[in-house]
Amino acid sequence: MSPTLTRRRTVAATALSAALLAGLTACGSGDDKPAASGTGSAAPSASAAPQANLTVLAASSLTDVFKTAGAAYEKAHPGTKVTFSFAGSQELAAQVKQGAPADALVTADTKTMDGLKAETGDAKIIAKNRLVIAAGKGNPFKIDELKDLADTKLKVVLAAPEVPVGRYSKQILDAQKVEVKPVSQEPNVRAVLGKVEMGEADAGLVYKTDSAKSGDKVVTVEIPDEQNAVASYPAATLKQSKNTEAAAVFVAWLSTPEAQKILQEAGFQQP
Structure with a gap:
């Protein structure tokens, strides 16, 4: 082989090697670094929310439905745990003002939430509710309407006036000029319902959703819309x-x- 032919083959081989090396380098950089326009730069979706142990302060009337909702949320957001702390809205407000370690708040009225604007983000109504009369098992006193609660022979229990359901109760009773002297004033709606369920009271004003969970322990007496109050959450x-x-x-x-769907199946109304 002549020296000239040898030099030509050497140059060609060198060029081919360089081309192959460049191609391999390009492929390697594509595997190691995702393109800037790929999913890595997209905003996380709700399903990709950061995992966390959340503590949610919630009104007592949400006790049952939020247990169901919490389980559904955890299933849809693996790695996230939701713990609820239930109490009267006024108690929850006090906890927030005292710096209780929590992440979110749901109250049974807008007034309580409005008083916490310095401590919360923007609030949004997620459900509504209405009041009913919870009469004792079998409704032995034949309670049919609000004015029946004025009967002095009845033991009527109400929530305290600083509690949302207590404030709604006073509102509708005053509007109908019904004077009720409660045997006790309770710190939340569940306590009112419990008194009626245990026979310690003949009747009480509670949320429709709470009374519905009592089964045959109480008789639910509906209050007409024009005499009722709407509770917003x-x-x-x-x-x-x-x-x-x-x-x-x-x-x-x-x-x-x-x-x-979970809220409305439990009897709550649309926001």
Whole structure:
């Protein structure tokens, strides 16, 4: 082989090797670094919310439905745990003002939530409710309407006036000029219902959703819409939360079709 031919083959081999190396380098960089326009730069969806242990302060009347809702939320958001603390809305407000370690708040009225604007994010109504008369088992006193509660022979129990359901109760009784002297004033709606269920009271004013959960322990007496009050349930994140993003995703979820279906199946009305 001539020296000239040898030099030509050497140059060609060198060029081919360089081309192959460049191609391999290009392929390697594509595997190691995702493109800037790929999913890595997209905003996380609700289902991709950060995992967290959330604590939610919620009104007593949400006790049963939120247990169901919480389980559904955890199933849809693996790795997230939701713990609820239930109490009267006024008690929850006091806990928030005292800096209780929590991430979100749901009250049974807008007045309580409005008083916490410095401690919460923007609130949104997630459900509504109405009042009913819960009469003792079998309704032995034949209670049919609000004015029947004025009978002095009856033992009527109400929520305290600073409690949302107590405030709604006073509102509708005053509007109908019905004077009731309660045998006790309770700290939340569940306590009112419990007194009637145990026979310690003949009747009480509670939310429709609570009375419905009592089965045959009480008799539910409907109150006409024109004599009734509508309870609104606002939800908001707490500024003191250490899980701000996860808390915001949970609060937003409460307005989704899935959560609304759970609330409405429990008797709550649409926001």
